[in-house]
Amino acid sequence: MSTVLDLVKPRLWPLLHRRPNGATRKYIRLGVMTTVAGALWIGVFLVSLRVLGHFSTIEQIGPLLNFKLLSMLMVTALALLVFSDILTALSKLYLARDLPLVHALPVPAHRIFLARWLEISFDGSWMVVIFTLPVFLAYGMVFQQALLFGLVLPAVLLPFALLAAAFSCLLVLLAVVVIPATRMKNIFILLGLLAFVAVYLAVRMARPEQLVDPEVFDSVLTYVASLQTPSSPWLPSTWAYNALQAALEGVPARGLLDIALLWSGTGLLLFICVGLADGLYFRGYSRTQAAGHKFRRRPAGRPRRPRLFSGPTRALIDKELKTFWRDQTQWSQIFLIMALVVIYVYNFKVLPLEKSPMPTFYLQNLLAFLNMGLALFVLTAVTARFAFPAICSEREAFWIIKTAPLAMRSFLWIKFTIYFLPLLVLTEGLIVVTNTLLRVAPFMMGLSVLTVFAMVPGIVAMGIGFGALNPNFRTENPAQAVTGFDGLLFMVFCAAFIGVVLALEAGPVYRFLLAQLYDRPLSTRWFLRAWTSGLLVLLLCVAAAVVPMAIGRKRLERRGI
Amino acid sequence: MIELRSIVKTYGTHTALHGLDLTVTAGEIFGFIGPNGAGKTTTIKIIGGIMAPTSGTVEIAGIDMARDPVAAKQRIGFIPDRPYLYEKLTGLEFMQFTADVYGVDQTVFQEKADALLEMFALADWGEELIESYSHGMKQRLIMCAALLHEPQVLVVDEPMVGLDPVAIRMVKNLFRELAAKDVTVFMSTHTLAVAEDICDRIGIIHRGRLIAEGGLDDLRRDIRGGAPNLETVFINLTQAPADAPRGGPQP
Numbered sequence: 179m180s181t182v183l184d185l186v187k188p189r190l191w192p193l194l195h196r197r198p199n200g201a202t203r204k205y206i207r208l209g210v211m212t213t214v215a216g217a218l219w220i221g222v223f224l225v226s227l228r229v230l231g232h233f234s235t236i237e238q239i240g241p242l243l244n245f246k247l248l249s250m251l252m253v254t255a256l257a258l259l260v261f262s263d264i265l266t267a268l269s270k271l272y273l274a275r276d277l278p279l280v281h282a283l284p285v286p287a288h289r290i291f292l293a294r295w296l297e298i299s300f301d302g303s304w305m306v307v308i309f310t311l312p313v314f315l316a317y318g319m320v321f322q323q324a325l326l327f328g329l330v331l332p333a334v335l336l337p338f339a340l341l342a343a344a345f346s347c348l349l350v351l352l353a354v355v356v357i358p359a360t361r362m363k364n365i366f367i368l369l370g371l372l373a374f375v376a377v378y379l380a381v382r383m384a385r386p387e388q389l390v391d392p393e394v395f396d397s398v399l400t401y402v403a404s405l406q407t408p409s410s411p412w413l414p415s416t417w418a419y420n421a422l423q424a425a426l427e428g429v430p431a432r433g434l435l436d437i438a439l440l441w442s443g444t445g446l447l448l449f450i451c452v453g454l455a456d457g458l459y460f461r462g463y464s465r466t467q468a469a470g471h472k473f474r475r476r477p478a479g480r481p482r483r484p485r486l487f488s489g490p491t492r493a494l495i496d497k498e499l500k501t502f503w504r505d506q507t508q509w510s511q512i513f514l515i516m517a518l519v520v521i522y523v524y525n526f527k528v529l530p531l532e533k534s535p536m537p538t539f540y541l542q543n544l545l546a547f548l549n550m551g552l553a554l555f556v557l558t559a560v561t562a563r564f565a566f567p568a569i570c571s572e573r574e575a576f577w578i579i580k581t582a583p584l585a586m587r588s589f590l591w592i593k594f595t596i597y598f599l600p601l602l603v604l605t606e607g608l609i610v611v612t613n614t615l616l617r618v619a620p621f622m623m624g625l626s627v628l629t630v631f632a633m634v635p636g637i638v639a640m641g642i643g644f645g646a647l648n649p650n651f652r653t654e655n656p657a658q659a660v661t662g663f664d665g666l667l668f669m670v671f672c673a674a675f676i677g678v679v680l681a682l683e684a685g686p687v688y689r690f691l692l693a694q695l696y697d698r699p700l701s702t703r704w705f706l707r708a709w710t711s712g713l714l715v716l717l718l719c720v721a722a723a724v725v726p727m728a729i730g731r732k733r734l735e736r737r738g739i
Numbered sequence: 740m741i742e743l744r745s746i747v748k749t750y751g752t753h754t755a756l757h758g759l760d761l762t763v764t765a766g767e768i769f770g771f772i773g774p775n776g777a778g779k780t781t782t783i784k785i786i787g788g789i790m791a792p793t794s795g796t797v798e799i800a801g802i803d804m805a806r807d808p809v810a811a812k813q814r815i816g817f818i819p820d821r822p823y824l825y826e827k828l829t830g831l832e833f834m835q836f837t838a839d840v841y842g843v844d845q846t847v848f849q850e851k852a853d854a855l856l857e858m859f860a861l862a863d864w865g866e867e868l869i870e871s872y873s874h875g876m877k878q879r880l881i882m883c884a885a886l887l888h889e890p891q892v893l894v895v896d897e898p899m900v901g902l903d904p905v906a907i908r909m910v911k912n913l914f915r916e917l918a919a920k921d922v923t924v925f926m927s928t929h930t931l932a933v934a935e936d937i938c939d940r941i942g943i944i945h946r947g948r949l950i951a952e953g954g955l956d957d958l959r960r961d962i963r964g965g966a967p968n969l970e971t972v973f974i975n976l977t978q979a980p981a982d983a984p985r986g987g988p989q990p
Contacts, residue, residue, distance in 0.1 A: 493839030496832070497825055504827040504868070574823035580789040582840045583813035738790035 181285055185293035188276075207663040214666060223312030230320040245423055248317065252415040252422075255310055256342060261370055263302035263346030265363065270294045270301070271350060271459070272359035272466045275654070281463060291347070291455035295448070299343035307335055314422075321426040330425035330433065337440035338418045344447035345414075351454055354462035364506040371510040375517040414443060490584045494592045501571075511563060511657075519608065522556060526612040539619070543691050546618040550626050551680050553608045557601060557637055558672040565597040565641035566668060567656040569734070570649040577739045586731045594635075594642050594727065602634045619694070625687065632715065633679060636722025637672055643726025644668035646734050675722050682711045682718075740765045740892055740923040741786060746795035748781050748947075755781045757947045758795070763940075765891070766921040768914055770928060770938030772969075774977050778947040779927040780820070783896045786925060787817045800891050813841065816885035820897040820927075822877035826870035830861055830880050833869060834887060841888035848887065855883040858913075860906070875901040882910070893917060895926045899933055911937050931969045941969070945977045 233243045271294050280290055318327035353362055410416060417440050421433030487495055502508050529545070569590075572579060579589055609626045618626075647664045659665060686708040693700050746759040756778045763769040773779050784790040785797060788808050797804040799811040824833060831852065838848040856862045859879040869877065878901045885893065893914075899907050914924050914937055928934055934941055935955055943951040943958075951958055951972070959966045966972045 488839075489842055490840045493836045496839075497828060497836050500832065501825060501827040574821070575825050577789060577817075577819055577823065578825075578837075581787045581812060581815065581817040583809045583842075584840055585809055736791065738784060 181289045182292045182296070185280065185285065185290060186296055189297060210666065211663060219309070219312055222309060223316055226313045226316035227319060230316050234320050244317070244320070245426075248422060248426075249415075249419050251310065251313060252419045253413070255306055256338075256413070256415040256418075258306050259303055259339060259342035260346050262306065263298055263343045264350055264366060266298045266302040267294075267343075267347050267350040268354075268359050268363045268366070269654075270298050271347070272354060272463055273363070273654075277463065281460070286456060287459045288452045288455035291351075291459050292448075292452065295343060295347050295451070298347060299340050302343055302346070303339035307339060317422075317426060323426050323428055326428065326430060327422070327425045330421060330430050330437075333437055334418050334421045334433075334440065337437070337444050338414060341414050341440060341444040341447060344444055344451055348447055348451050348454070351451060351458050351462065354466065355458055359462070359466040368506070368510045368513075371513055375513055378517060379520065414440060417443075490582070490588060491592050491595070494589070495596055498568075498593075498596050515560060515563075515604075518556065518559075519604075522552075522608060523611055523615070526615045529616075540691060540695055542616050542618050543622045543687075546613050546616050546622045546626060547680070547684070547687055549612055549616070550609065550629055551676055553605055553612070553630065554633055554637065554676045555673075556608065557605045557634065558669065558676070560604065561597070561601060561637055561641035561672075562660045562665060562668065563657065565593075565601070565638050566645040566665060567659040568593045568597060568642055569646045569730070570651065570653060570659040571656040572649075573651050573653070573656065574739070576649075576651050580739055586735045587727075590642055590646060590727055590731055590734070594639055597642070598635060598638045601638055602631070605630050605634055621690065621694075622687075625683070629679065629683065629715070632719040633676070633722075636675060636719045639723040640668055640671055640675070640726045643728075643730035644671070646730030648733070651739060671726075675718070679715050679718060682715050686711050740767075740800055741769075741925055742796075742798035743782075743786070744796045744798075746782070746785060746792045746797070748778075748785065748790070749793045755947050756785075756792070759944075759947070759949055761942060761949060761952075763923055763925055765923055766918050767939050768918050768924040768926065768937055770926055770934035770941040771944065772928060772931065772934055772941060772973060773944035777944045777977075779944055780896060782944065783894060783925075783927050787815060787894050788812050789817075813888070814891040816888070816890035816893045818878075818881050818885050818893070818895040818898060820900060822874065822881050822901070824869045824877055824880065827868060829866050829868055830856070830872070830883075831865035833880060834865075834884055837884040837887055843888050851887055852883075855886060858909070859883050873901075875903060875906065878902060879906060890922065892923045892925065895924065897928055897930075898926055899928065899930050907933070931973060935969045943973065943976055951976055 230244050230247070233247070234240045236243065271291070283290075314327070314331055315324075318324040318331075321327070350359075350362075357365070417436040421430075421436040421440070424430055424433030424436075486492075526545075526549075606627060609630050610623070613623050613626055644664050644667055645659060647667075648662075650659065650662075653659065660668070686704060689704050690700065690708075692698070693704075741761070741763040743759050743761040746756050747754065748756040759778075759782065771779055771782065781790065785792050786799070786804075788797075788804050788811060791805065797811075800814045802811040802814070804811045825836070828836065834852045834856070835848065837843075838845075838852070843851070852865075853862070856865050859882060861876065861879055861883065864872065864876060869880065872880065882898075898910055898914075902910065911933065914926070918924055918939070926934075926938070938955070940952065940954055941958060942949055951961065953961070955969060958969070958972045962972055962975050966975060
């Protein structure tokens with residue numbers, strides 16, 4: 179056991195030895211990140227409290243509904259834990275950079291495995307546990323069993339997380355013998371995302387908004403409550419649910435067997451894993467290393483390339499496109515975006531405009547105006563995923579750019595160009611299609627297209643510029659760059675940018691629509707206000723495109739590698 | 740060809756270079772040696788334009804790196820000690836990328852790329868993804884790419900790391916040939932035998948200061964009683980008291 183703990187120490191020491199170095203910037207970052215996470219946590223708690231509290235007031239079926247939600251929560255948490263643990267296990271057991279050093283140590287494979295399982299259990303589950311905690315807290319308060327529930331909860335959640343990690347490790351251990359970890363990770367991410375997209379599309383197409391329709395609400399709730407089929411007794415989520423339900427009902431002793439099942443299940447799975455580790459783990463690790471050497475024979479001759487660009491622009495565009503298409507992990511992101519676009523357009527297709535008490539002309543154009551904001555938020559999300567990590571994705575090969583006869587300004591603007599064109603097409607496409615579905619007036623269509631055209635450069639430039647502030651060139655996954663402090667800043671600034679532009683346009687647009695609706699002439703004052711707003715919007719868009727790029731350039735120029 | 744004047748570089752409170760002055764002329768092979776953390780890689784990065792000095796100036800072929808970095812870098816071929824590359828490109832695609840960035844004419848590229856890949860024994864690997872290359876092959880590919888645009892200055896950090904004996908001999912010959920064509924080679928190395936073998940002049944850096952500089956014979960003579968080889972010179976000049984701090988943090 180001491181060897182296992184020794185192997186975990188390199189992970190713990192940096193945390194224990196961390197000393198505050200007085201850097202104000204670090205404290206600010208920590209403060210902002212903690213505030214945002216705390217706000218999110220409190221938000222989840224309040225929403226859960228409200229929903230569960232509301233359900234509990236419904237006679238007869240209220241508690242039943244709450245327990246059903248708890249059951250669904252446990253199944254979802256188990257699925258998330260297993261998915262997250264499998265990805266973490268593939269990285270920690272087979273792909274981590276420190277593995278050559280660890281495997282060179284005179285330590286049996288099963289001990290390395292055990293040490294990694296501890297890390298996987300923590301890394302794969304901390305986020306799921308932290309963000310389900312407010313929901314559990316709300317359950318304890320609604321059922322007025324906060325103290326008792328609070329005592330049972332750790333006894334359930336701890337083995338639940340450990341068991342999920344042991345199960346995932348076992349799956350990975352067996353699977354990597356057949357398929358190398360590198361390929362396995364890509365396949366798994368793709369399958370996971372496809373499953374998510376399929377479920378997401380299915381749920382959306384089922385039109386859950388009908389639940390708020392008073393005509394069908396009661397019958398749906400009664401139907402849900404009548405579904406009393408018990409969950410599978412073989413699933414750990416059922417054991418966890420049973421133990422939590424018993425605690426919520428004030429009879430925790432009834433759940434002791436389920437808690438025992440969770441602990442013994444963890445022990446059994448771990449026993450199997452350790453038994454297999456000596457025989458399979460090193461074999462799988464060795465196979466994964468060999469699988470990295472895949473060869474790609476191509477017919478002789480130089481690749482023919484379009485001559486649209488030349489020099490560094492062509493070099494970087496070529497490099498970026500080839501790297502993108504040859505990295506299968508990027509494909510899954512494309513599927514996600516496609517699903518997002520389909521859902522987005524579908525939402526507009528099924529809008530019940532005719533049922534609204536407001537005049538259709540007014541409502542159509544109001545929705546079109548708000549649609550600009552929505553489409554720009556979609557753009558922000560896509561930019562965060564693709565353009566923000568564009569600098570970071572140079573990784574340790576960034577020395578090539580630093581030593582090349584290429585001004586950092588040109589480098590950044592070339593990166594901008596690469597992402598600007600597809601993102602512009604995406605956003606304009608969304609706007610035109612949804613406005614067509616809404617059958618908006620030509621004025622609103624023109625305004626939307628022009629506004630988006632003016633704002634896309636700003637948002638993409640903010641993505642590139644903020645991404646250039648503190649890129650981590652040593653990261654194993656550049657796509658995660660946006661989850662840091664600079665990513666948060668990017669999101670906040672984009673939201674502010676979109677909000678201010680829409681606020682500037684709202685007044686003149688509102689007056690214009692009223693004039694159209696009531697057939698009134700437009701005053702000179704309106705024209706003056708409209709032109710002023712337009713000018714301010716234009717200035718803001720130019721500033722959004724230029725300032726972040728200039729700041730990013732300065733940071734990259736000063737920075738070594 | 741390379742002119743460093745009063746170069747100071749600090750990392751927080753640690754000073755890595757204390758007013759380094761150095762001139763390397765055209766056609767010279769300059770060996771830059773020193774203990775770990777002495778400031779070699781920092782100097783190389785400053786010459787390559789990867790890092791700006793805290794104060795002081797760098798000139799490459801008479802061009803100030805701070806004033807016109809693009810023109811200065813156009814004259815440099817840079818070979819780092821660790822061969823990080825774009826793993827999803829093939830070797831040939833990386834060469835094309837470099838040619839485009841350095842503005843090498845397409846016809847010239849086609850001729851030179853084949854010749855260089857052949858010279859560095861990579862001709863059969865040009866169409867393979869770089870992710871399948873070994874460390875030494877990546878190092879050789881970087882050398883190919885660094886020579887594509889016919890640089891006036893070659894800046895090399897640990898040139899022989901990861902290379903097999905045949906490649907080491909080939910690289911040594913290549914450096915001599917380049918120097919004969921007036922190309923300046925600035926080379927940082929721990930392989931003292933290589934420095935002895937090919938360098939016209941050697942500089943020894945210790946704790947951020949250039950403590951000795953000259954031809955091999957000059958350096959040997961400067962040691963009291965004479966020194967039989969560069970290793971003895973190096974140890975004599977850089978051996979510090981056991982309790983003294985050696986080197987500093989790398990960026």
